[in-house]
Amino acid sequence: MRRRTMAISTIAAAALALSMVGSTSGSAADGKLAPYDKAHAGGVVKLVAAAAAGTIDPKVNYTGQYWQLFQATYDGLLSFSYGTGKTTFEVVPDLAEALPKISNGGKTLTFKLRKGVKFSNGKEVTVADVKASFERIFKVSSPTAGSFYNGIVGATACLAKPATCDLSKGVVVDPATNGVVINLTAADDAILSKLAVPHAVINPASAPSKDAGTTLIPTTGAYMFKSYSPTKSLIMVRNPYFKEWSHDAQPQGYPDEIDYNFGLTPTAQVTAVENNQANWAYDPIPADRLNEIGTKYVNQVHVNPLTAMWYLPMNVNIAPFNNVKARQAVNYAIDRAAMVKIFGGTQLAAPVCSFLPPNFPGHVDYCGYTKGGTPEKPAKAWTAPDLEKAKALVKASGTAGQPVAIVVSDDDVNKQMGVYLQSVLNSIGYKATVKPISGNIQFTYIQNTKNKVQISVTQWYQDYPAASDFLSVLLGCQSFTPNSDSSINMAGYCNKAIDAKMAKAIALGVTDPTAANKLWGAIDQEVMKDAPVAVAFTPKQLDFISSSTKNYIFSLQYKMFVSQLQVK
Amino acid sequence: MSLQESASVTFSESPGRIALRTLSRDKRSWVALTVLAIIFLLALFAPVYSHFVAKTDPFASSLDATVLIHGESKPVLEPSTTGLGLGVTPIGPTWSTKYFLGADSQGRDVAARLLYGGRNTLFIGITAGLITIVLSLLIGLIAGYRKGWVDSILSRLLDVIWAFPVYLLAISLSVVLLTSGLTLGFLHFGPGSMALPIVIIGVVYVPYVARPIRGQVLALREREFVRAAVGSGAKHSTIVFREILPNVLPSVLVFIPIMVALSMLTESALSFLSIGVQPPSASWGTIINDGLGLLYTRPWVAISPGLMIVLTAAALNLYGDAVRDALDPKTRARSDS
Numbered sequence: 013m014r015r016r017t018m019a020i021s022t023i024a025a026a027a028l029a030l031s032m033v034g035s036t037s038g039s040a041a042d043g044k045l046a047p048y049d050k051a052h053a054g055g056v057v058k059l060v061a062a063a064a065a066g067t068i069d070p071k072v073n074y075t076g077q078y079w080q081l082f083q084a085t086y087d088g089l090l091s092f093s094y095g096t097g098k099t100t101f102e103v104v105p106d107l108a109e110a111l112p113k114i115s116n117g118g119k120t121l122t123f124k125l126r127k128g129v130k131f132s133n134g135k136e137v138t139v140a141d142v143k144a145s146f147e148r149i150f151k152v153s154s155p156t157a158g159s160f161y162n163g164i165v166g167a168t169a170c171l172a173k174p175a176t177c178d179l180s181k182g183v184v185v186d187p188a189t190n191g192v193v194i195n196l197t198a199a200d201d202a203i204l205s206k207l208a209v210p211h212a213v214i215n216p217a218s219a220p221s222k223d224a225g226t227t228l229i230p231t232t233g234a235y236m237f238k239s240y241s242p243t244k245s246l247i248m249v250r251n252p253y254f255k256e257w258s259h260d261a262q263p264q265g266y267p268d269e270i271d272y273n274f275g276l277t278p279t280a281q282v283t284a285v286e287n288n289q290a291n292w293a294y295d296p297i298p299a300d301r302l303n304e305i306g307t308k309y310v311n312q313v314h315v316n317p318l319t320a321m322w323y324l325p326m327n328v329n330i331a332p333f334n335n336v337k338a339r340q341a342v343n344y345a346i347d348r349a350a351m352v353k354i355f356g357g358t359q360l361a362a363p364v365c366s367f368l369p370p371n372f373p374g375h376v377d378y379c380g381y382t383k384g385g386t387p388e389k390p391a392k393a394w395t396a397p398d399l400e401k402a403k404a405l406v407k408a409s410g411t412a413g414q415p416v417a418i419v420v421s422d423d424d425v426n427k428q429m430g431v432y433l434q435s436v437l438n439s440i441g442y443k444a445t446v447k448p449i450s451g452n453i454q455f456t457y458i459q460n461t462k463n464k465v466q467i468s469v470t471q472w473y474q475d476y477p478a479a480s481d482f483l484s485v486l487l488g489c490q491s492f493t494p495n496s497d498s499s500i501n502m503a504g505y506c507n508k509a510i511d512a513k514m515a516k517a518i519a520l521g522v523t524d525p526t527a528a529n530k531l532w533g534a535i536d537q538e539v540m541k542d543a544p545v546a547v548a549f550t551p552k553q554l555d556f557i558s559s560s561t562k563n564y565i566f567s568l569q570y571k572m573f574v575s576q577l578q579v580k
Numbered sequence: 581m582s583l584q585e586s587a588s589v590t591f592s593e594s595p596g597r598i599a600l601r602t603l604s605r606d607k608r609s610w611v612a613l614t615v616l617a618i619i620f621l622l623a624l625f626a627p628v629y630s631h632f633v634a635k636t637d638p639f640a641s642s643l644d645a646t647v648l649i650h651g652e653s654k655p656v657l658e659p660s661t662t663g664l665g666l667g668v669t670p671i672g673p674t675w676s677t678k679y680f681l682g683a684d685s686q687g688r689d690v691a692a693r694l695l696y697g698g699r700n701t702l703f704i705g706i707t708a709g710l711i712t713i714v715l716s717l718l719i720g721l722i723a724g725y726r727k728g729w730v731d732s733i734l735s736r737l738l739d740v741i742w743a744f745p746v747y748l749l750a751i752s753l754s755v756v757l758l759t760s761g762l763t764l765g766f767l768h769f770g771p772g773s774m775a776l777p778i779v780i781i782g783v784v785y786v787p788y789v790a791r792p793i794r795g796q797v798l799a800l801r802e803r804e805f806v807r808a809a810v811g812s813g814a815k816h817s818t819i820v821f822r823e824i825l826p827n828v829l830p831s832v833l834v835f836i837p838i839m840v841a842l843s844m845l846t847e848s849a850l851s852f853l854s855i856g857v858q859p860p861s862a863s864w865g866t867i868i869n870d871g872l873g874l875l876y877t878r879p880w881v882a883i884s885p886g887l888m889i890v891l892t893a894a895a896l897n898l899y900g901d902a903v904r905d906a907l908d909p910k911t912r913a914r915s916d917s
Contacts, residue, residue: 023825045892057836063760071820071840088853155835167900214659279876298665298686298873298876299667299668299874300669300873300875300877300878301667302660302667302668303660303662303666303667303669303877304876305666306660306662306664306665306666306667307660307662307663307664310663310664313664313666314664314706315664319852347643347644349643349644350641350643350644353643353659353668354643354668356666356667356668357659357660357665357667357668358659359664359665359666360666377701422854424872424873427854428685428686428873429857430640430654431686431859431860432641432643432686434859434860435640435643435686435860438806438860439640444859445771445772446858446859447759448854464804467741486607552667
């Protein structure tokens with residue numbers, strides 16, 4: 013059973029990674045991180061972004077912007093490897109001494125906690141911290157509590173009453189042996205990956221039982237947070253108690269300090285990088301600067317494929333998108349090639365309409381919403397929008413003329429997407445408006461049913477390489493929590509029959525990953541018949557670094573390794 | 581003309597007629613009116629330009645559109661072909677009927693949007709400016725004439741509005757009302773309604789005009805001719821409309837072009853911040869916002885509405901100066917001599 017589970021991770025990761033090897037400059041040929049070179053240690057890495065990404069609590073924050081930093085600051089029992097290429101999705105032991113011993117038909121995972129690892133406050137990491145950290149996932153209502161960790165014994169009660177969460181039976185610890193046993197209600201083929209993401213990191217047992225917000229929680233990784241002001245900056249410095257225990261899981265970092273400054277417009281970020289005033293710009297490069305950096309700064313530009321998607325969740329519980337025909341109309345109407353143009357062109361994105369991204373486990377090349385295709389008889393790929401069919405569906409749905417507000421983040425690319433969608437929705441018979449709101453809050457705003465969001469523009473970047481991370485997480489019933497900011501199923505879609513098939517696919521993945529992936533592919537097509545979302549395109553990651561920045565390494569899991577950048 | 585003849589002409593004409601004559605002789609007023617007339621005409625004929633000349637819908641995204649330039653079909657949004665091939669750039673000014681000023685990021689004709697944007701900016705500017713003037717005149721007359729507790733209440737109300745920086749107040753009101761809409765009695769303005777910026781701008785400037793009017797009315801109320809009217813038992817309405825209002829009107833007339841210019845600038849600022857005119861509608865402010873992301877490659881998208889704002893505001897201020905000089909006997913005397 014254990015080998016099988018491992019096989020799943022390895023097969024999926026290898027297939028994915030081999031097909032998507034990005035540009036890197038600091039990793040060995042086997043995809044492993046090169047040995048630490050002390051000569052390049054020191055200096056300050058300066059990162060810039062337009063806005064902060066909200067809470068700094070690793071169990072609550074669900075953004076790529078901070079997950080990129082959490083890898084260098086926090087550790088779980090397991091972690092994704094600091095590797096590239098074929099090792100990019102490899103799960104490696106981190107605070108655990110080794111990968112878990114899996115028994116009881118995949119339902120019991122036995123770990124041994126490493127000894128001698130200390131938090132940045134000087135206190136040693138104990139098994140009590142491990143248990144408290146898993147309970148904290150539920151106490152702080154982590155966005156993935158109901159989707160990733162609902163299989164832990166006792167999780168159901170914790171989800172119902174987070175404040176009094178008790179996982180005594182789900183996470184059994186033994187201080188004498190430093191042993192940790194995680195008991196699951198059912199085998200989960202992606203459990204190792206789920207334990208390797210930031211929501212499963214180990215915090216001190218004394219960490220607050222609610223979202224820490226801007227309060228800095230002690231870290232175990234190579235860096236700790238020194239200060240955080242969401243309107244100004246986030247400063248990371250070396251963790252004084254850190255001693256490298258695994259070069260794969262938590263390698264020593266190069267810069268002495270990492271300063272993340274907020275408030276610069278995307279175009280100012282580009283200029284700052286061009287002038288060596290910043291090492292890297294977080295936000296998408298503005299459209300009018302792309303050609304410039306693509307011609308003048310060719311050696312400083314890194315373009316890497318991503319397992320991600322831009323998509324439009326449509327609220328299936330309120331008008332007009334509580335009507336399946338209205339949702340299908342949107343799917344037919346959007347010109348995915350046009351959206352790719354807004355994003356920056358074909359070098360930076362590709363149109364898709366399946367839910368699972370290309371090269372992802374379970375992905376099937378199909379498109380039910382294209383000219384010449386239907387959800388029942390899909391075409392092989394998206395070719396063009398079908399406005400006539402869209403208009404006919406809107407008419408048939410009886411929703412024509414209804415007002416639709418499109419909620420987008422207020423950065424330039426998202427706003428342009430919103431304006432484009434408004435044009436499309438107006439053309440098929442709706443009265444559309446665009447509602448741009450701050451990128452700081454848009455992602456949580458569109459999750460909360462209280463805000464009555466009808467349709468929005470958002471993105472999803474994989475948490476781990478398994479189909480469940482897209483289908484189950486984004487469209488599973490357990491991911492929909494009404495009136496909560498942590499309801500990642502933004503469409504509010506809950507189809508019990510499909511949910512049962514997802515559970516079957518997860519269970520099947522433990523024993524037969526190939527059959528499971530085939531089932532996921534079928535689920536993908538079935539879900540898209542209901543069209544709770546419209547998938548637009550799969551983006552590529554464009555990193556623009558300054559000429560003084562060396563050792564750029566890209567991982568599909570966490571993108572650029574911030575701690576491995578060299579400025580000395 | 582002898583001094584006696586001049587004096588007889590002057591005394592036989594009403595002050596209004598004299599002001600009009602002075603204004604008609606002022607070259608500044610003609611320059612300003614000519615510029616304003618051209619801009620108004622261009623804005624008025626926006627649908628004609630859009631439909632018959634540019635042959636485009638300026639409110640619909642046209643990301644896949646093409647345009648014929650010198651017999652060659654070119655995409656309105658051109659993908660980069662140099663270096664790494666990153667980015668898509670909207671077509672620049674063609675200086676021909678289609679895409680005269682180029683396209684924006686949505687592939688829309690900037691020239692057509694500029695004209696439509698002018699309609700909205702001018703409409704909001706004029707309407708909001710007039711609302712400010714009418715409300716200010718009403719409040720100034722009532723507060724200044726009634727004095728006492730009525731004046732106290734109205735003045736404090738103005739103080740409250742005045743306490744906020746005008747742009748901060750306009751932005752705050754816009755942000756709130758843009759999501760909820762506005763209900764005034766039986767009138768309801770939806771979240772995206774153009775009436776919202778009109779009402780907001782119309783209200784936030786009231787203290788700036790009502791205060792001086794009130795002061796003027798307070799002074800006029802103590803003048804002999806008003807006291808004589810009161811003493812002769814004239815009705816309040818007669819005193820206000822026959823004795824006081826005609827003496828306040830010159831100031832009000834000077835305020836009109838200034839307030840229209842200020843309202844127009846405020847509208848552009850709010851629209852630039854995405855809290856004024858809502859997409860897909862355009863105003864000069866929204867077009868500048870559209871052009872912000874194209875400053876490096878297609879600066880005309882932002883520059884052209886900026887120029888229109890500058891021209892219109894300058895023309896309105898120039899005309900305001902001319903009106904002020906025409907209505908001010910001292911200035912008139914100086915210019916006559």
